[in-house]
Amino acid sequence: MKKLYAVLVATLLTSIAMAQSAIIKIKVTDEQRLLLPGASIQLDEKGARAVSGNDGIATLMNVPNGKHTITVTYIGYQTLKLDFENGGKPVELTAKLQSGSNSLQSILVMGDRMKGQAKALNQQKNSDNITNIISADQIGRFPDANIGDAIKRVPGITMQNDQGEARNIVVRGMGPEFNSVTFNGERIPSAEGDNRRIQMDLIPTDMVQTVEVNKTLTADMDADAIGGSVNLVTRSTPGAFRLSGTLAGGFSPIRDNGWNGTASVVIGTRVLKDKLGMIFSGSYNRNKFGSDNVEAVWSKDANGKVFVNDHDVRVYDELRIRRSAAATFDYKINALHTLTLTGSYNWRDDKESRFRLRHRFRGKLDDIKPGELIYDDNGEITGFNNGEVLRQTKGGADNNRSENRRLEDQRVRSLALKGDHIFGRLRANWSAQYAKASEKRPNERYIAMRRRNITVDQSITDAKFPVLSDNTPLSGYDKLDELTEQFQDQFEEDFNGKLNLEYPVSIIPQQKGWLKLGGRIRSKTKERNNTFFEYEPVDFADNISELPLVDKTNSSFYPGSKYKAGQFIDPKYLGGLNFKDPAQFEETDAIAEYLSGNYKAKELITAGFLMLKQDITEKFSVNLGIRVEHTNIDYTGNIIEDEDVFKGQAPEKNSYTDVLPNINLKYRFSNYFVMKAAWTNTLARPKYFDLVPYFNVKPGDNEIEAGNPTLEPVKSSNLDLMAEYYFKTVGIVSAGVFYKKLDGFFYTYIDNNFTSEKFARAYPDLTNPIAPGDNYTFIQRRNGDGADVYGFEVAVQRQLDFLPGFWKGFGVYFNYTYTHSKAKSIYDAEGTLVRNNVKLPGAAPNIFNASLSYETKRFSARLSANYTSSYVDDSDDAGYNADSFYDRFYDKQFFLDANASYAITPKWRIFAEANNLTNQPLRYYQGEKNRTAQVEYYGSKFNLGVKFDLVK
Numbered sequence: 001m002k003k004l005y006a007v008l009v010a011t012l013l014t015s016i017a018m019a020q021s022a023i024i025k026i027k028v029t030d031e032q033r034l035l036l037p038g039a040s041i042q043l044d045e046k047g048a049r050a051v052s053g054n055d056g057i058a059t060l061m062n063v064p065n066g067k068h069t070i071t072v073t074y075i076g077y078q079t080l081k082l083d084f085e086n087g088g089k090p091v092e093l094t095a096k097l098q099s100g101s102n103s104l105q106s107i108l109v110m111g112d113r114m115k116g117q118a119k120a121l122n123q124q125k126n127s128d129n130i131t132n133i134i135s136a137d138q139i140g141r142f143p144d145a146n147i148g149d150a151i152k153r154v155p156g157i158t159m160q161n162d163q164g165e166a167r168n169i170v171v172r173g174m175g176p177e178f179n180s181v182t183f184n185g186e187r188i189p190s191a192e193g194d195n196r197r198i199q200m201d202l203i204p205t206d207m208v209q210t211v212e213v214n215k216t217l218t219a220d221m222d223a224d225a226i227g228g229s230v231n232l233v234t235r236s237t238p239g240a241f242r243l244s245g246t247l248a249g250g251f252s253p254i255r256d257n258g259w260n261g262t263a264s265v266v267i268g269t270r271v272l273k274d275k276l277g278m279i280f281s282g283s284y285n286r287n288k289f290g291s292d293n294v295e296a297v298w299s300k301d302a303n304g305k306v307f308v309n310d311h312d313v314r315v316y317d318e319l320r321i322r323r324s325a326a327a328t329f330d331y332k333i334n335a336l337h338t339l340t341l342t343g344s345y346n347w348r349d350d351k352e353s354r355f356r357l358r359h360r361f362r363g364k365l366d367d368i369k370p371g372e373l374i375y376d377d378n379g380e381i382t383g384f385n386n387g388e389v390l391r392q393t394k395g396g397a398d399n400n401r402s403e404n405r406r407l408e409d410q411r412v413r414s415l416a417l418k419g420d421h422i423f424g425r426l427r428a429n430w431s432a433q434y435a436k437a438s439e440k441r442p443n444e445r446y447i448a449m450r451r452r453n454i455t456v457d458q459s460i461t462d463a464k465f466p467v468l469s470d471n472t473p474l475s476g477y478d479k480l481d482e483l484t485e486q487f488q489d490q491f492e493e494d495f496n497g498k499l500n501l502e503y504p505v506s507i508i509p510q511q512k513g514w515l516k517l518g519g520r521i522r523s524k525t526k527e528r529n530n531t532f533f534e535y536e537p538v539d540f541a542d543n544i545s546e547l548p549l550v551d552k553t554n555s556s557f558y559p560g561s562k563y564k565a566g567q568f569i570d571p572k573y574l575g576g577l578n579f580k581d582p583a584q585f586e587e588t589d590a591i592a593e594y595l596s597g598n599y600k601a602k603e604l605i606t607a608g609f610l611m612l613k614q615d616i617t618e619k620f621s622v623n624l625g626i627r628v629e630h631t632n633i634d635y636t637g638n639i640i641e642d643e644d645v646f647k648g649q650a651p652e653k654n655s656y657t658d659v660l661p662n663i664n665l666k667y668r669f670s671n672y673f674v675m676k677a678a679w680t681n682t683l684a685r686p687k688y689f690d691l692v693p694y695f696n697v698k699p700g701d702n703e704i705e706a707g708n709p710t711l712e713p714v715k716s717s718n719l720d721l722m723a724e725y726y727f728k729t730v731g732i733v734s735a736g737v738f739y740k741k742l743d744g745f746f747y748t749y750i751d752n753n754f755t756s757e758k759f760a761r762a763y764p765d766l767t768n769p770i771a772p773g774d775n776y777t778f779i780q781r782r783n784g785d786g787a788d789v790y791g792f793e794v795a796v797q798r799q800l801d802f803l804p805g806f807w808k809g810f811g812v813y814f815n816y817t818y819t820h821s822k823a824k825s826i827y828d829a830e831g832t833l834v835r836n837n838v839k840l841p842g843a844a845p846n847i848f849n850a851s852l853s854y855e856t857k858r859f860s861a862r863l864s865a866n867y868t869s870s871y872v873d874d875s876d877d878a879g880y881n882a883d884s885f886y887d888r889f890y891d892k893q894f895f896l897d898a899n900a901s902y903a904i905t906p907k908w909r910i911f912a913e914a915n916n917l918t919n920q921p922l923r924y925y926q927g928e929k930n931r932t933a934q935v936e937y938y939g940s941k942f943n944l945g946v947k948f949d950l951v952k
Contacts, residue, residue, distance in 0.1 A: 023090040023422055024060040025335055026082075028052045028072060030097055030115070032951045033240040037210070038123030038133075039095070040671070042071040046618065048512055051126040054210060055236045055330075062425055062504055063091075072097065073671060075125070076118035076730040090335040114799065114855075118730045121797075123210070128613065128623045129664045130216040130676050130722045130736065132156075136209045136235070146322075147208055147232060148200030149915075154213050155734075155795045155815035156228075158847050158868040160890065161922050163291060163318055163350075164938030165201040172215065172738060173789055173819030173871070174227025175842025177746065178684045178714070182231045183414055184342055186496055187222065189437040191410040193490035193528040193597075194689035202348050202410055204283045206246060206264035207324045209235040215738070216664060216678035216720050219609040219625025220500060220518060223660050226682045226716040226740065234326050234344060237277030240951070241269040248945020250913070252289035254558070254938060255317065260287040262945065277330045285322040290315070292558040293936040296466050298926045299365050300885065301373060306931075307381035308458055309361040311468040313563045314936075315552045319351040319405065336422040343415045351405035354394040355552045355568040356448075359456045359468040362386045364702070366752070366775045374455070387456035389470050390448045390481050391544060395571035397443035404575030406444045412437040427502040434495055441488035447574050449477035449544040463930045465560055474567060477544035483535045485579055486594065490528040497521050506614065513614035516625075519607065526601040526688050532593035535585040548573040558919065558937030592644040596696035596705070601688050602634040623664040630657045631685070637694030637707055641767050650693040652709040658683055672726045684714040686746065690781040697769045703777045704754060704769075712783055716742045731798035739790040744783035745823055747841055750886065754778035784823050787840045791819035799855075813851035813864075819843055835884075844871040844890075861900035868893050873924060888933060891923035907950055913943040 028039040035056025042049055043060055047068070050058040060070075065086050070093065072080045077097040084091055099115065120133040127133075132154045148166030152159045159166030160176065168176035181188060181198035190196050210233040214221065221229060245265040252258035261284075268279030293314035300306050326344040333339065363372045363386045374383040396402035401409075416433035451472045459467045500518035507513060541547050548570040555561050579585050611625030632655045639647040662680040669675065692707040722736030751758070754777060756770040770776050795815035801808045821840035839845075846869040853862040873888040896918045901911035917940055924933040 023336060024063050024070075024084075024086065024093065025090070026050075026052070026058045026060070026070060026072070026093045026095055027239065028056050028058065028074070028095045028097065029239050030077070030099065033096075033238070034242075034951070035236065035239055036074060036077075036097060036122070037119060038074075038121075038126050039097075040073045040122075040126055042073070044068055054233050056239070059422070059427070061422070061427070070095070074118065075122050075672075075726055075728065076100075076114060092335050114730050117797065120210070121726055121730065121732055123212075124732075125674055125724065125726055128621075128666060129214055129218055130678060130720050132213040132215070134211045136205075146201045147203045147205055147211065150205050150208075151200065151211060151213070151230065152866055153813075153849050153851075153864070154211075155793045155849070156215070156817040156847060157213065158844055158866075158893075159200070161893075162201065163316070163320070164289070164916065164922075164941075165320075167199055167201045168197050169200060169230060170842060170844060170868075171213070171227030171230075172740075172791065172793075172817060173821055173840070173843035173845070174740075177687060178226040178842070180222060180225040180229045182222075182229065183344065183435075184233055184416065185231060186414070186416050186431060186433045186435070187494060187522060188412055188414060188435050189492035189494045189524070189526075191412055191437040191439045191490075191492070193439060193488070193530075195687040196685065199348075199410060199412075202322070202346050202412060203232065204264070204285060204322055204324050206266070206283045207234060207281055207326055207344070207346070208232050216676075216680050216718070217662060217682060218623055218664060219611040219627045219660075219662055220516060222520070222522075222607070223627055223629055223658065223682050224685055224713075226684045226714065226718070226742070234328060234342060235266060235268070235279050235281055237270065237279045237328055237330050238268040239270065242279075242949075242951050243267045244947070244949040246945060246947050248911075248943050250941060250943030250945075252287070252939055252941050254292070255288065255290040258289045260285070260289070260941075260943070262286075262943070275332045277328075277332075279328050281324075281326045283322070283324040285320075287320045287322075288318070289320070289938065289941070290317045291936050291938050292316075292554070293934070294465065294559045294563060294932065295934045296926075296932055298885075298931055298933070299361075301368055301381065303379075305375075305379065305381050306460070307361075307373065307384070308460060308466050308468060309365060309384075311359045311458075311466065313357040313565050315355045315554070315557075315565050317353040317405075319349075319403075321349040321351075323347045338420045340418045340420075341416070342418070343413075345411070345413045347409075347411045350408040350410070351396075351403055352394070352408070353405050353571045354392075355550075355565060356390075356392040356394070357565055358388075358390045358392065359470065360388050361456070362388050362452065366702075374457075381458070383455060383457040383468075385455050387454045387470065388450055388452045389454060389456070389472050389477075390450035391477060391566070391568050392446060392448035392482070393569045393571055393574055395445050395574045397445065398572065398575035399443075402443055402575070404571045407440075407442060409440045409442075410438070425504055428500070430497075430499045432497045436491060436493045438491040439488065440490075441486070444486045444488065445574050445577075446482050446484045447569050448481040448483075449569070450479050450481040451476045452479070463928075464932050465562075465935075466932065467562055474545045475543045478542055480537070480540055483537065483585075484533065484590070484593075485535070486530065486532040488528075488530045490530070491526070493525045495521075495523040505612075507612075508614065508616060511615040511617070513612065516609075516611040516613065518609055520605075521607075522603075522605040524601075524603040524605070526599075526603075528598050528689075530594040530598055532590045533579070534588045534590045535579050536588070537585055538583065544569065558921070558939065559935055590644070591646060592640065592696075592698070595638050595646060596640040596694050597689070598638060599689065599692040599694065600636045601692065604632040606630050619668045621666045621668075623666075625662055627660045627662070628657065629660065629683075631655060631713075633691065635688075635692050635709065637692035639694070639766075640696045642697060642699060642769060647766075650695070652691075652693040654709065656713075658713070658715070672728065674724045674726075676720075676722045676724070678718070678720045680718045680720075682716050682718060684716075684746075686711045686713065686781065690746070695763070695766065699769055701777075702775070703779070704759070706778070706780045708781050711746075711781060712744050714742055714745050714783070716740050727798060729799060729801055731796075733796050733798070735792070735794045737790070737792045740788070742787040742789065742840075744785070745787040745840060746781060747784050747823070749778075749780050749782045751778040752883070752886070787821060787823040789819060789821045789840060789843060791817060793817040809854045809856050811853040811855065813853065814849065816848040817846075819845055819847075821845075839872055841872040844868050858903040859901070862898065864897045864899075866893075866895040866897075870925075870929070885927045887927055889925050889929075891925055891929070893920050893922075894918055895920050901947075907948055909947045911945055911947060913941075915941040915943075 039052040160168040212231040264283040297310035414435040505515040821843035
């Protein structure tokens with residue numbers, strides 16, 4: 001071992017001592033001195049090759065002294081040759097490219113959108129792995145306010161929505177838990193309390209320079225990304241002064257006062273003789289809108305007759321405010337050493353009022369008494385007698401932050417310091433990052449009045465829009481059902497560090513190669529600390545009609561005018577209540593509502609990798625590597641019995657190691673035709689809360705929820721093949737296939753017949769809450785046996801500039817992904833097989849994007865469509881059940897968006913946008929497509945504004 005260390009030290013000292021004249025740095029820019037990432041650099045005719053990074057800089061090492069020629073090629077730009085002489089010192093060159101083609105004079109002038117596509121396609125073509133890349137210029141040509149809506153345009157990607165905006169990412173049919181998101185290559189934490197998902201609607205598109213969707217991984221990338229890894233690259237410092245921005249306003253017709261506004265600015269420059277670069281960006285968005293919602297829970301009697309046992313009509317009033325800021329500084333110590341400091345802050349306030357009209361059956365679903373259900377002459381259920389109706393208002397405290405609404409305050413902040421150094425032939429880069437995400441919901445309040453023992457009628461002839469109703473007058477709501485206030489406080493905190501070393505090593509004579517090794521450490525802390533209080537007023541109105549009310553009935557209610565929301569207690573009245581006055585309210589700490597959900601989690605992930613990048617021939621290259629990740633977890637949960645009996649905390653520690661080999665192959669048939677193939681091994685760690693050793697018994701609901709500390713990560717072995725042909729005039733046609741073999745996929749196990757005997761066998765050390773003969777519903781996340789996912793994707797992106805005259809202004813953008821999935825086995829509590837060969841939760845079979853654009857020198861317009869077929873919901877309270885009747889599905893979606901812009905001058909452009917022209921709702925269904933579980937409409941959104949881009 002000592003001899004090995006001696007050899008390594010000698011090699012390092014030798015590399016440091018070598019003449020530094022072997023280092024050549026090339027900065028690639030366009031005519032406006034804007035950096036061009038992804039440029040191909042060739043030294044002499046058959047010398048070393050390099051690719052410019054996100055900073056537009058490429059590095060050639062070990063260049064012999066003497067005269068040389070560098071050839072720079074870039075799709076959409078004219079090829080450039082630079083002659084230089086290496087005479088004993090590091091050489092820094094600037095390659096200023098001219099847009100257009102040496103051979104096709106018809107496209108010598110490219111619009112901004114075409115330049116954005118060129119940047120993305122050049123980076124995509126020159127990557128070692130299979131990836132899709134979109135640039136800020138390209139994103140700006142779609143009417144997308146947040147980065148989630150922009151990403152759904154990428155082949156193989158769909159998004160799960162929240163309040164009409166894209167939030168959770170699905171890649172190649174793999175749900176949000178199977179994908180990762182990074183900021184400039186560094187992990188960012190999740191603001192939500194129970195999972196690892198990154199809220200993509202938290203980040204505005206204006207804050208991102210490039211989006212990289214990595215569908216295959218290399219050994220130097222974090223392995224927890226079975227579907228894919230999305231890297232959001234913030235704006236790098238410019239080569240010269242730059243000032244750009246956006247100012248826009250619009251409205252959402254779903255609410256009469258639904259006005260919104262957006263303002264953003266980017267400013268950057270270089271000073272100190274170009275040694276110090278800096279860029280600042282800021283964005284503010286205020287969106288006032290709402291949603292119209294209907295929800296239903298379906299059940300059946302002993303004869304299989306279907307009825308709705310729980311039904312809501314909901315009206316949401318929303319105010320969403322997004323604020324973001326980012327800054328990057330880079331300092332070039334000299335040609336060989338650079339330091340970069342990047343910070344970002346994303347902050348979103350969601351201020352929501354919700355009004356819920358609820359009808360529900362109060363009998364036991366597993367023991368329905370005679371006369372509780374009402375039947376017609378054909379034996380169909382038309383209602384129930386043991387019913388309840390309530391009117392609930394959700395709001396918040398009367399203060400400047402909440403404004404009588406429920407406030408959801410989500411924030412993600414990150415600060416990273418990076419270094420890039422060259423010591424002789426050795427290149428080293430390192431980073432240290434601190435990041436924190438948090439979500440707080442202070443003073444979230446609920447008030448509801450009800451009436452029980454009523455007859456509820458149901459009409460389910462149209463199961464897509466079921467209607468439940470009763471004859472209770474407003475004065476009949478004479479019982480306070482709830483008066484509560486809760487505080488949610490949850491955060492995730494990360495400390496990340498990594499070190500990578502690269503050294504030129506070739507195992508094939510006359511061919512170039514690199515050996516890269518490195519290490520990574522990720523220390524994560526996740527906590528959820530919620531509280532919940534119930535209040536009993538000393539004096540209260542006898543019925544709801546005596547309280548201040550607001551009427552939320554709307555004749556243009558999107559699910560249909562047959563739904564009459566009616567009147568609710570005014571949120572201003574709710575917000576003004578002084579709960580801390582003992583003369584007015586008696587306070588109870590309702591631990592049954594929150595304590596089982598509180599937890600602490602610590603994870604320490606250490607990783608190391610070894611990777612070889614080797615040219616086999618001039619056209620064929622290989623990226624071969626192995627990654628080892630070791631995970632230590634330390635979780636603490638709460639044991640709750642009989643709803644409100646705290647039995648103590650349950651700690652759980654565990655550790656495991658994963659060895660993950662991979663290989664990425666690339667064959668360049670020509671400078672424009674590339675074939676890529678990969679075999680990779682990846683994993684997906686369980687959600688935080690799924691691992692927490694908590695236990696919660698709810699006798700009032702006949703329900704038991706339990707964590708599963710034995711839950712294991714899902715592991716996947718992946719095969720990918722992709723062919724890409726790039727057009728010289730900026731465009732691409734690609735086709736590929738993929739296969740994933742998963743082991744131990746996640747699913748939500750729900751046993752609706754959990755008996756006293758089953759409980760005693762599963763939890764012999766806990767008090768049995770189930771009386772003999774009774775049934776509970778038991779819910780727990782589990783590992784399945786395995787799953788197979790395979791499919792293909794095709795994409796076309798092309799400006800039709802080969803057509804004559806007017807027609808050359810048209811452009812097409814289309815991609816389609818087909819995914820087939822098959823999960824092998826799902827078991828019940830006794831280990832009996834209950835389901836087999838079902839589709840993987842979260843896997844959408846069909847996804848496509850289509851866009852038709854038209855562009856002239858000043859005018860551009862685009863009509864864009866996005867479609868995703870239905871799939872099994874992968875959330876905690878959904879998924880598969882022992883009885884397929886209770887399966888929950890995320891329904892198909894089709895979005896249609898339009899936008900247009902006109903350049904008043906080369907630096908100023910006006911634009912108009914229209915989103916969701918199809919008024920596509922968020923819809924879930926239960927068991928069968930026509931059986932609505934939830935349908936929520938947001939209406940269309942319209943926006944008008946101006947963009948400017950001032951470049952020195």
